[in-house]
Amino acid sequence: MMKKTMMFVAVLAVCLCVLHSAPLAAEKQLARGDALPAIKLPVPQTPSAKSYLGLTGEGSFAISQIKAQVVIIEIFNMYCSNCQREAPKVNELYRAVDKDPNLKGKIKIIGIGAGNTPLEAEVFRKNYQVPFPLFPDEDYAIHKAIGEVRTPFFICAKRNADGSLNVFHTNKGGFQAPAQFLKQIVTLSGL
Amino acid sequence: MPKRKKIYGAFVIGVIWLLSLGPVAHGLADTLKENVYEVEQLKPIDSVPKLKVGDKAPGFTLPAVAGKKISLSQYVGKKNVVISFVPAAWTPVCSEQWPGYNIAKTIFDQYDAQLIGITVDNIPTLFAWTKQMGKLWFPVLSDFWPHGAVADKYGVLRSDGVSERALFVIDKKGIVRYIDIHDINKRPPLDDLVNELKKLKK
Numbered sequence: 001m002m003k004k005t006m007m008f009v010a011v012l013a014v015c016l017c018v019l020h021s022a023p024l025a026a027e028k029q030l031a032r033g034d035a036l037p038a039i040k041l042p043v044p045q046t047p048s049a050k051s052y053l054g055l056t057g058e059g060s061f062a063i064s065q066i067k068a069q070v071v072i073i074e075i076f077n078m079y080c081s082n083c084q085r086e087a088p089k090v091n092e093l094y095r096a097v098d099k100d101p102n103l104k105g106k107i108k109i110i111g112i113g114a115g116n117t118p119l120e121a122e123v124f125r126k127n128y129q130v131p132f133p134l135f136p137d138e139d140y141a142i143h144k145a146i147g148e149v150r151t152p153f154f155i156c157a158k159r160n161a162d163g164s165l166n167v168f169h170t171n172k173g174g175f176q177a178p179a180q181f182l183k184q185i186v187t188l189s190g191l
Numbered sequence: 192m193p194k195r196k197k198i199y200g201a202f203v204i205g206v207i208w209l210l211s212l213g214p215v216a217h218g219l220a221d222t223l224k225e226n227v228y229e230v231e232q233l234k235p236i237d238s239v240p241k242l243k244v245g246d247k248a249p250g251f252t253l254p255a256v257a258g259k260k261i262s263l264s265q266y267v268g269k270k271n272v273v274i275s276f277v278p279a280a281w282t283p284v285c286s287e288q289w290p291g292y293n294i295a296k297t298i299f300d301q302y303d304a305q306l307i308g309i310t311v312d313n314i315p316t317l318f319a320w321t322k323q324m325g326k327l328w329f330p331v332l333s334d335f336w337p338h339g340a341v342a343d344k345y346g347v348l349r350s351d352g353v354s355e356r357a358l359f360v361i362d363k364k365g366i367v368r369y370i371d372i373h374d375i376n377k378r379p380p381l382d383d384l385v386n387e388l389k390k391l392k393k
Contacts, residue, residue, distance in 0.1 A: 081286075081290040084294060
């Protein structure tokens, strides 16, 4: 009798576990170890943004062309309250990298506005005085390519020997403290 | 028997431990979304338009979340007005639309426009919902009672008692200059509204 009860509980628990994890698996979000999808973005028009990313010319560029060892991509949405609350912290993260001579130039940050028009991404940039380049993803094409994540979402990718980028960390939602997050990035990337 | 029982026991404890991890990780990611009631795709528009561009905007007086009543007439001759009807508190698209407008105040100011948000929810519901958006610079009005009366006047009351997702631009003379009764499932791009506000300035 005891054996049967234990078996029933075990089977029930397994079923619950499978049901519970199904929606997460269905999202197919970008995860640690994945190659960064081939995302194309428009070359920024401002000289400062071009210089920051190490780009020249016009047209579009692949994220792997960004001159950096580590690229942090924030998936945001101008309309999302949590992204708005996170904005000052992400700016702080940028400044922490900028003032560290060992990290400046090695880590670059960009933002991609899921479902945002260029105007909407610009409203977000102006309102929070975002110091790093933001790009609109008006038709959600990039958002879909990375698994329709909730915003904000951070993708941290590291350069491989062949120049490609691989994801070494993702952060769902906001991070706790910029200094702590940066430390985590440095440790995980091995910079 | 005791050995087998121990294996089963350890297995069950392990699975229960795994189960307990999932919701925590999910919940920490985005607390606001946890409170939003997910809805399925709805009929894009479910009302009959009653107004057209050039009509005089119907007057109204409604209670605001901030605690006083707001009338459309108080802006006539002073400000352009943008009315944003959203269907319901605590629903997916609505919960993002106003936070977006909240960081676009400079655009509304540029065109001397006052934004007014209206839903058919009652004041306590609107209070709790908008509190999560941070401090809003525009008034949020409750069209709860008589239920949806203003939404009905503007031709945006749906058959299930919520309003359409709609934008009305009203000039300083109180004339309707733009109507966007939008697909309820989608957020109207800010660009369309800005383009209409630009026309007012000419």
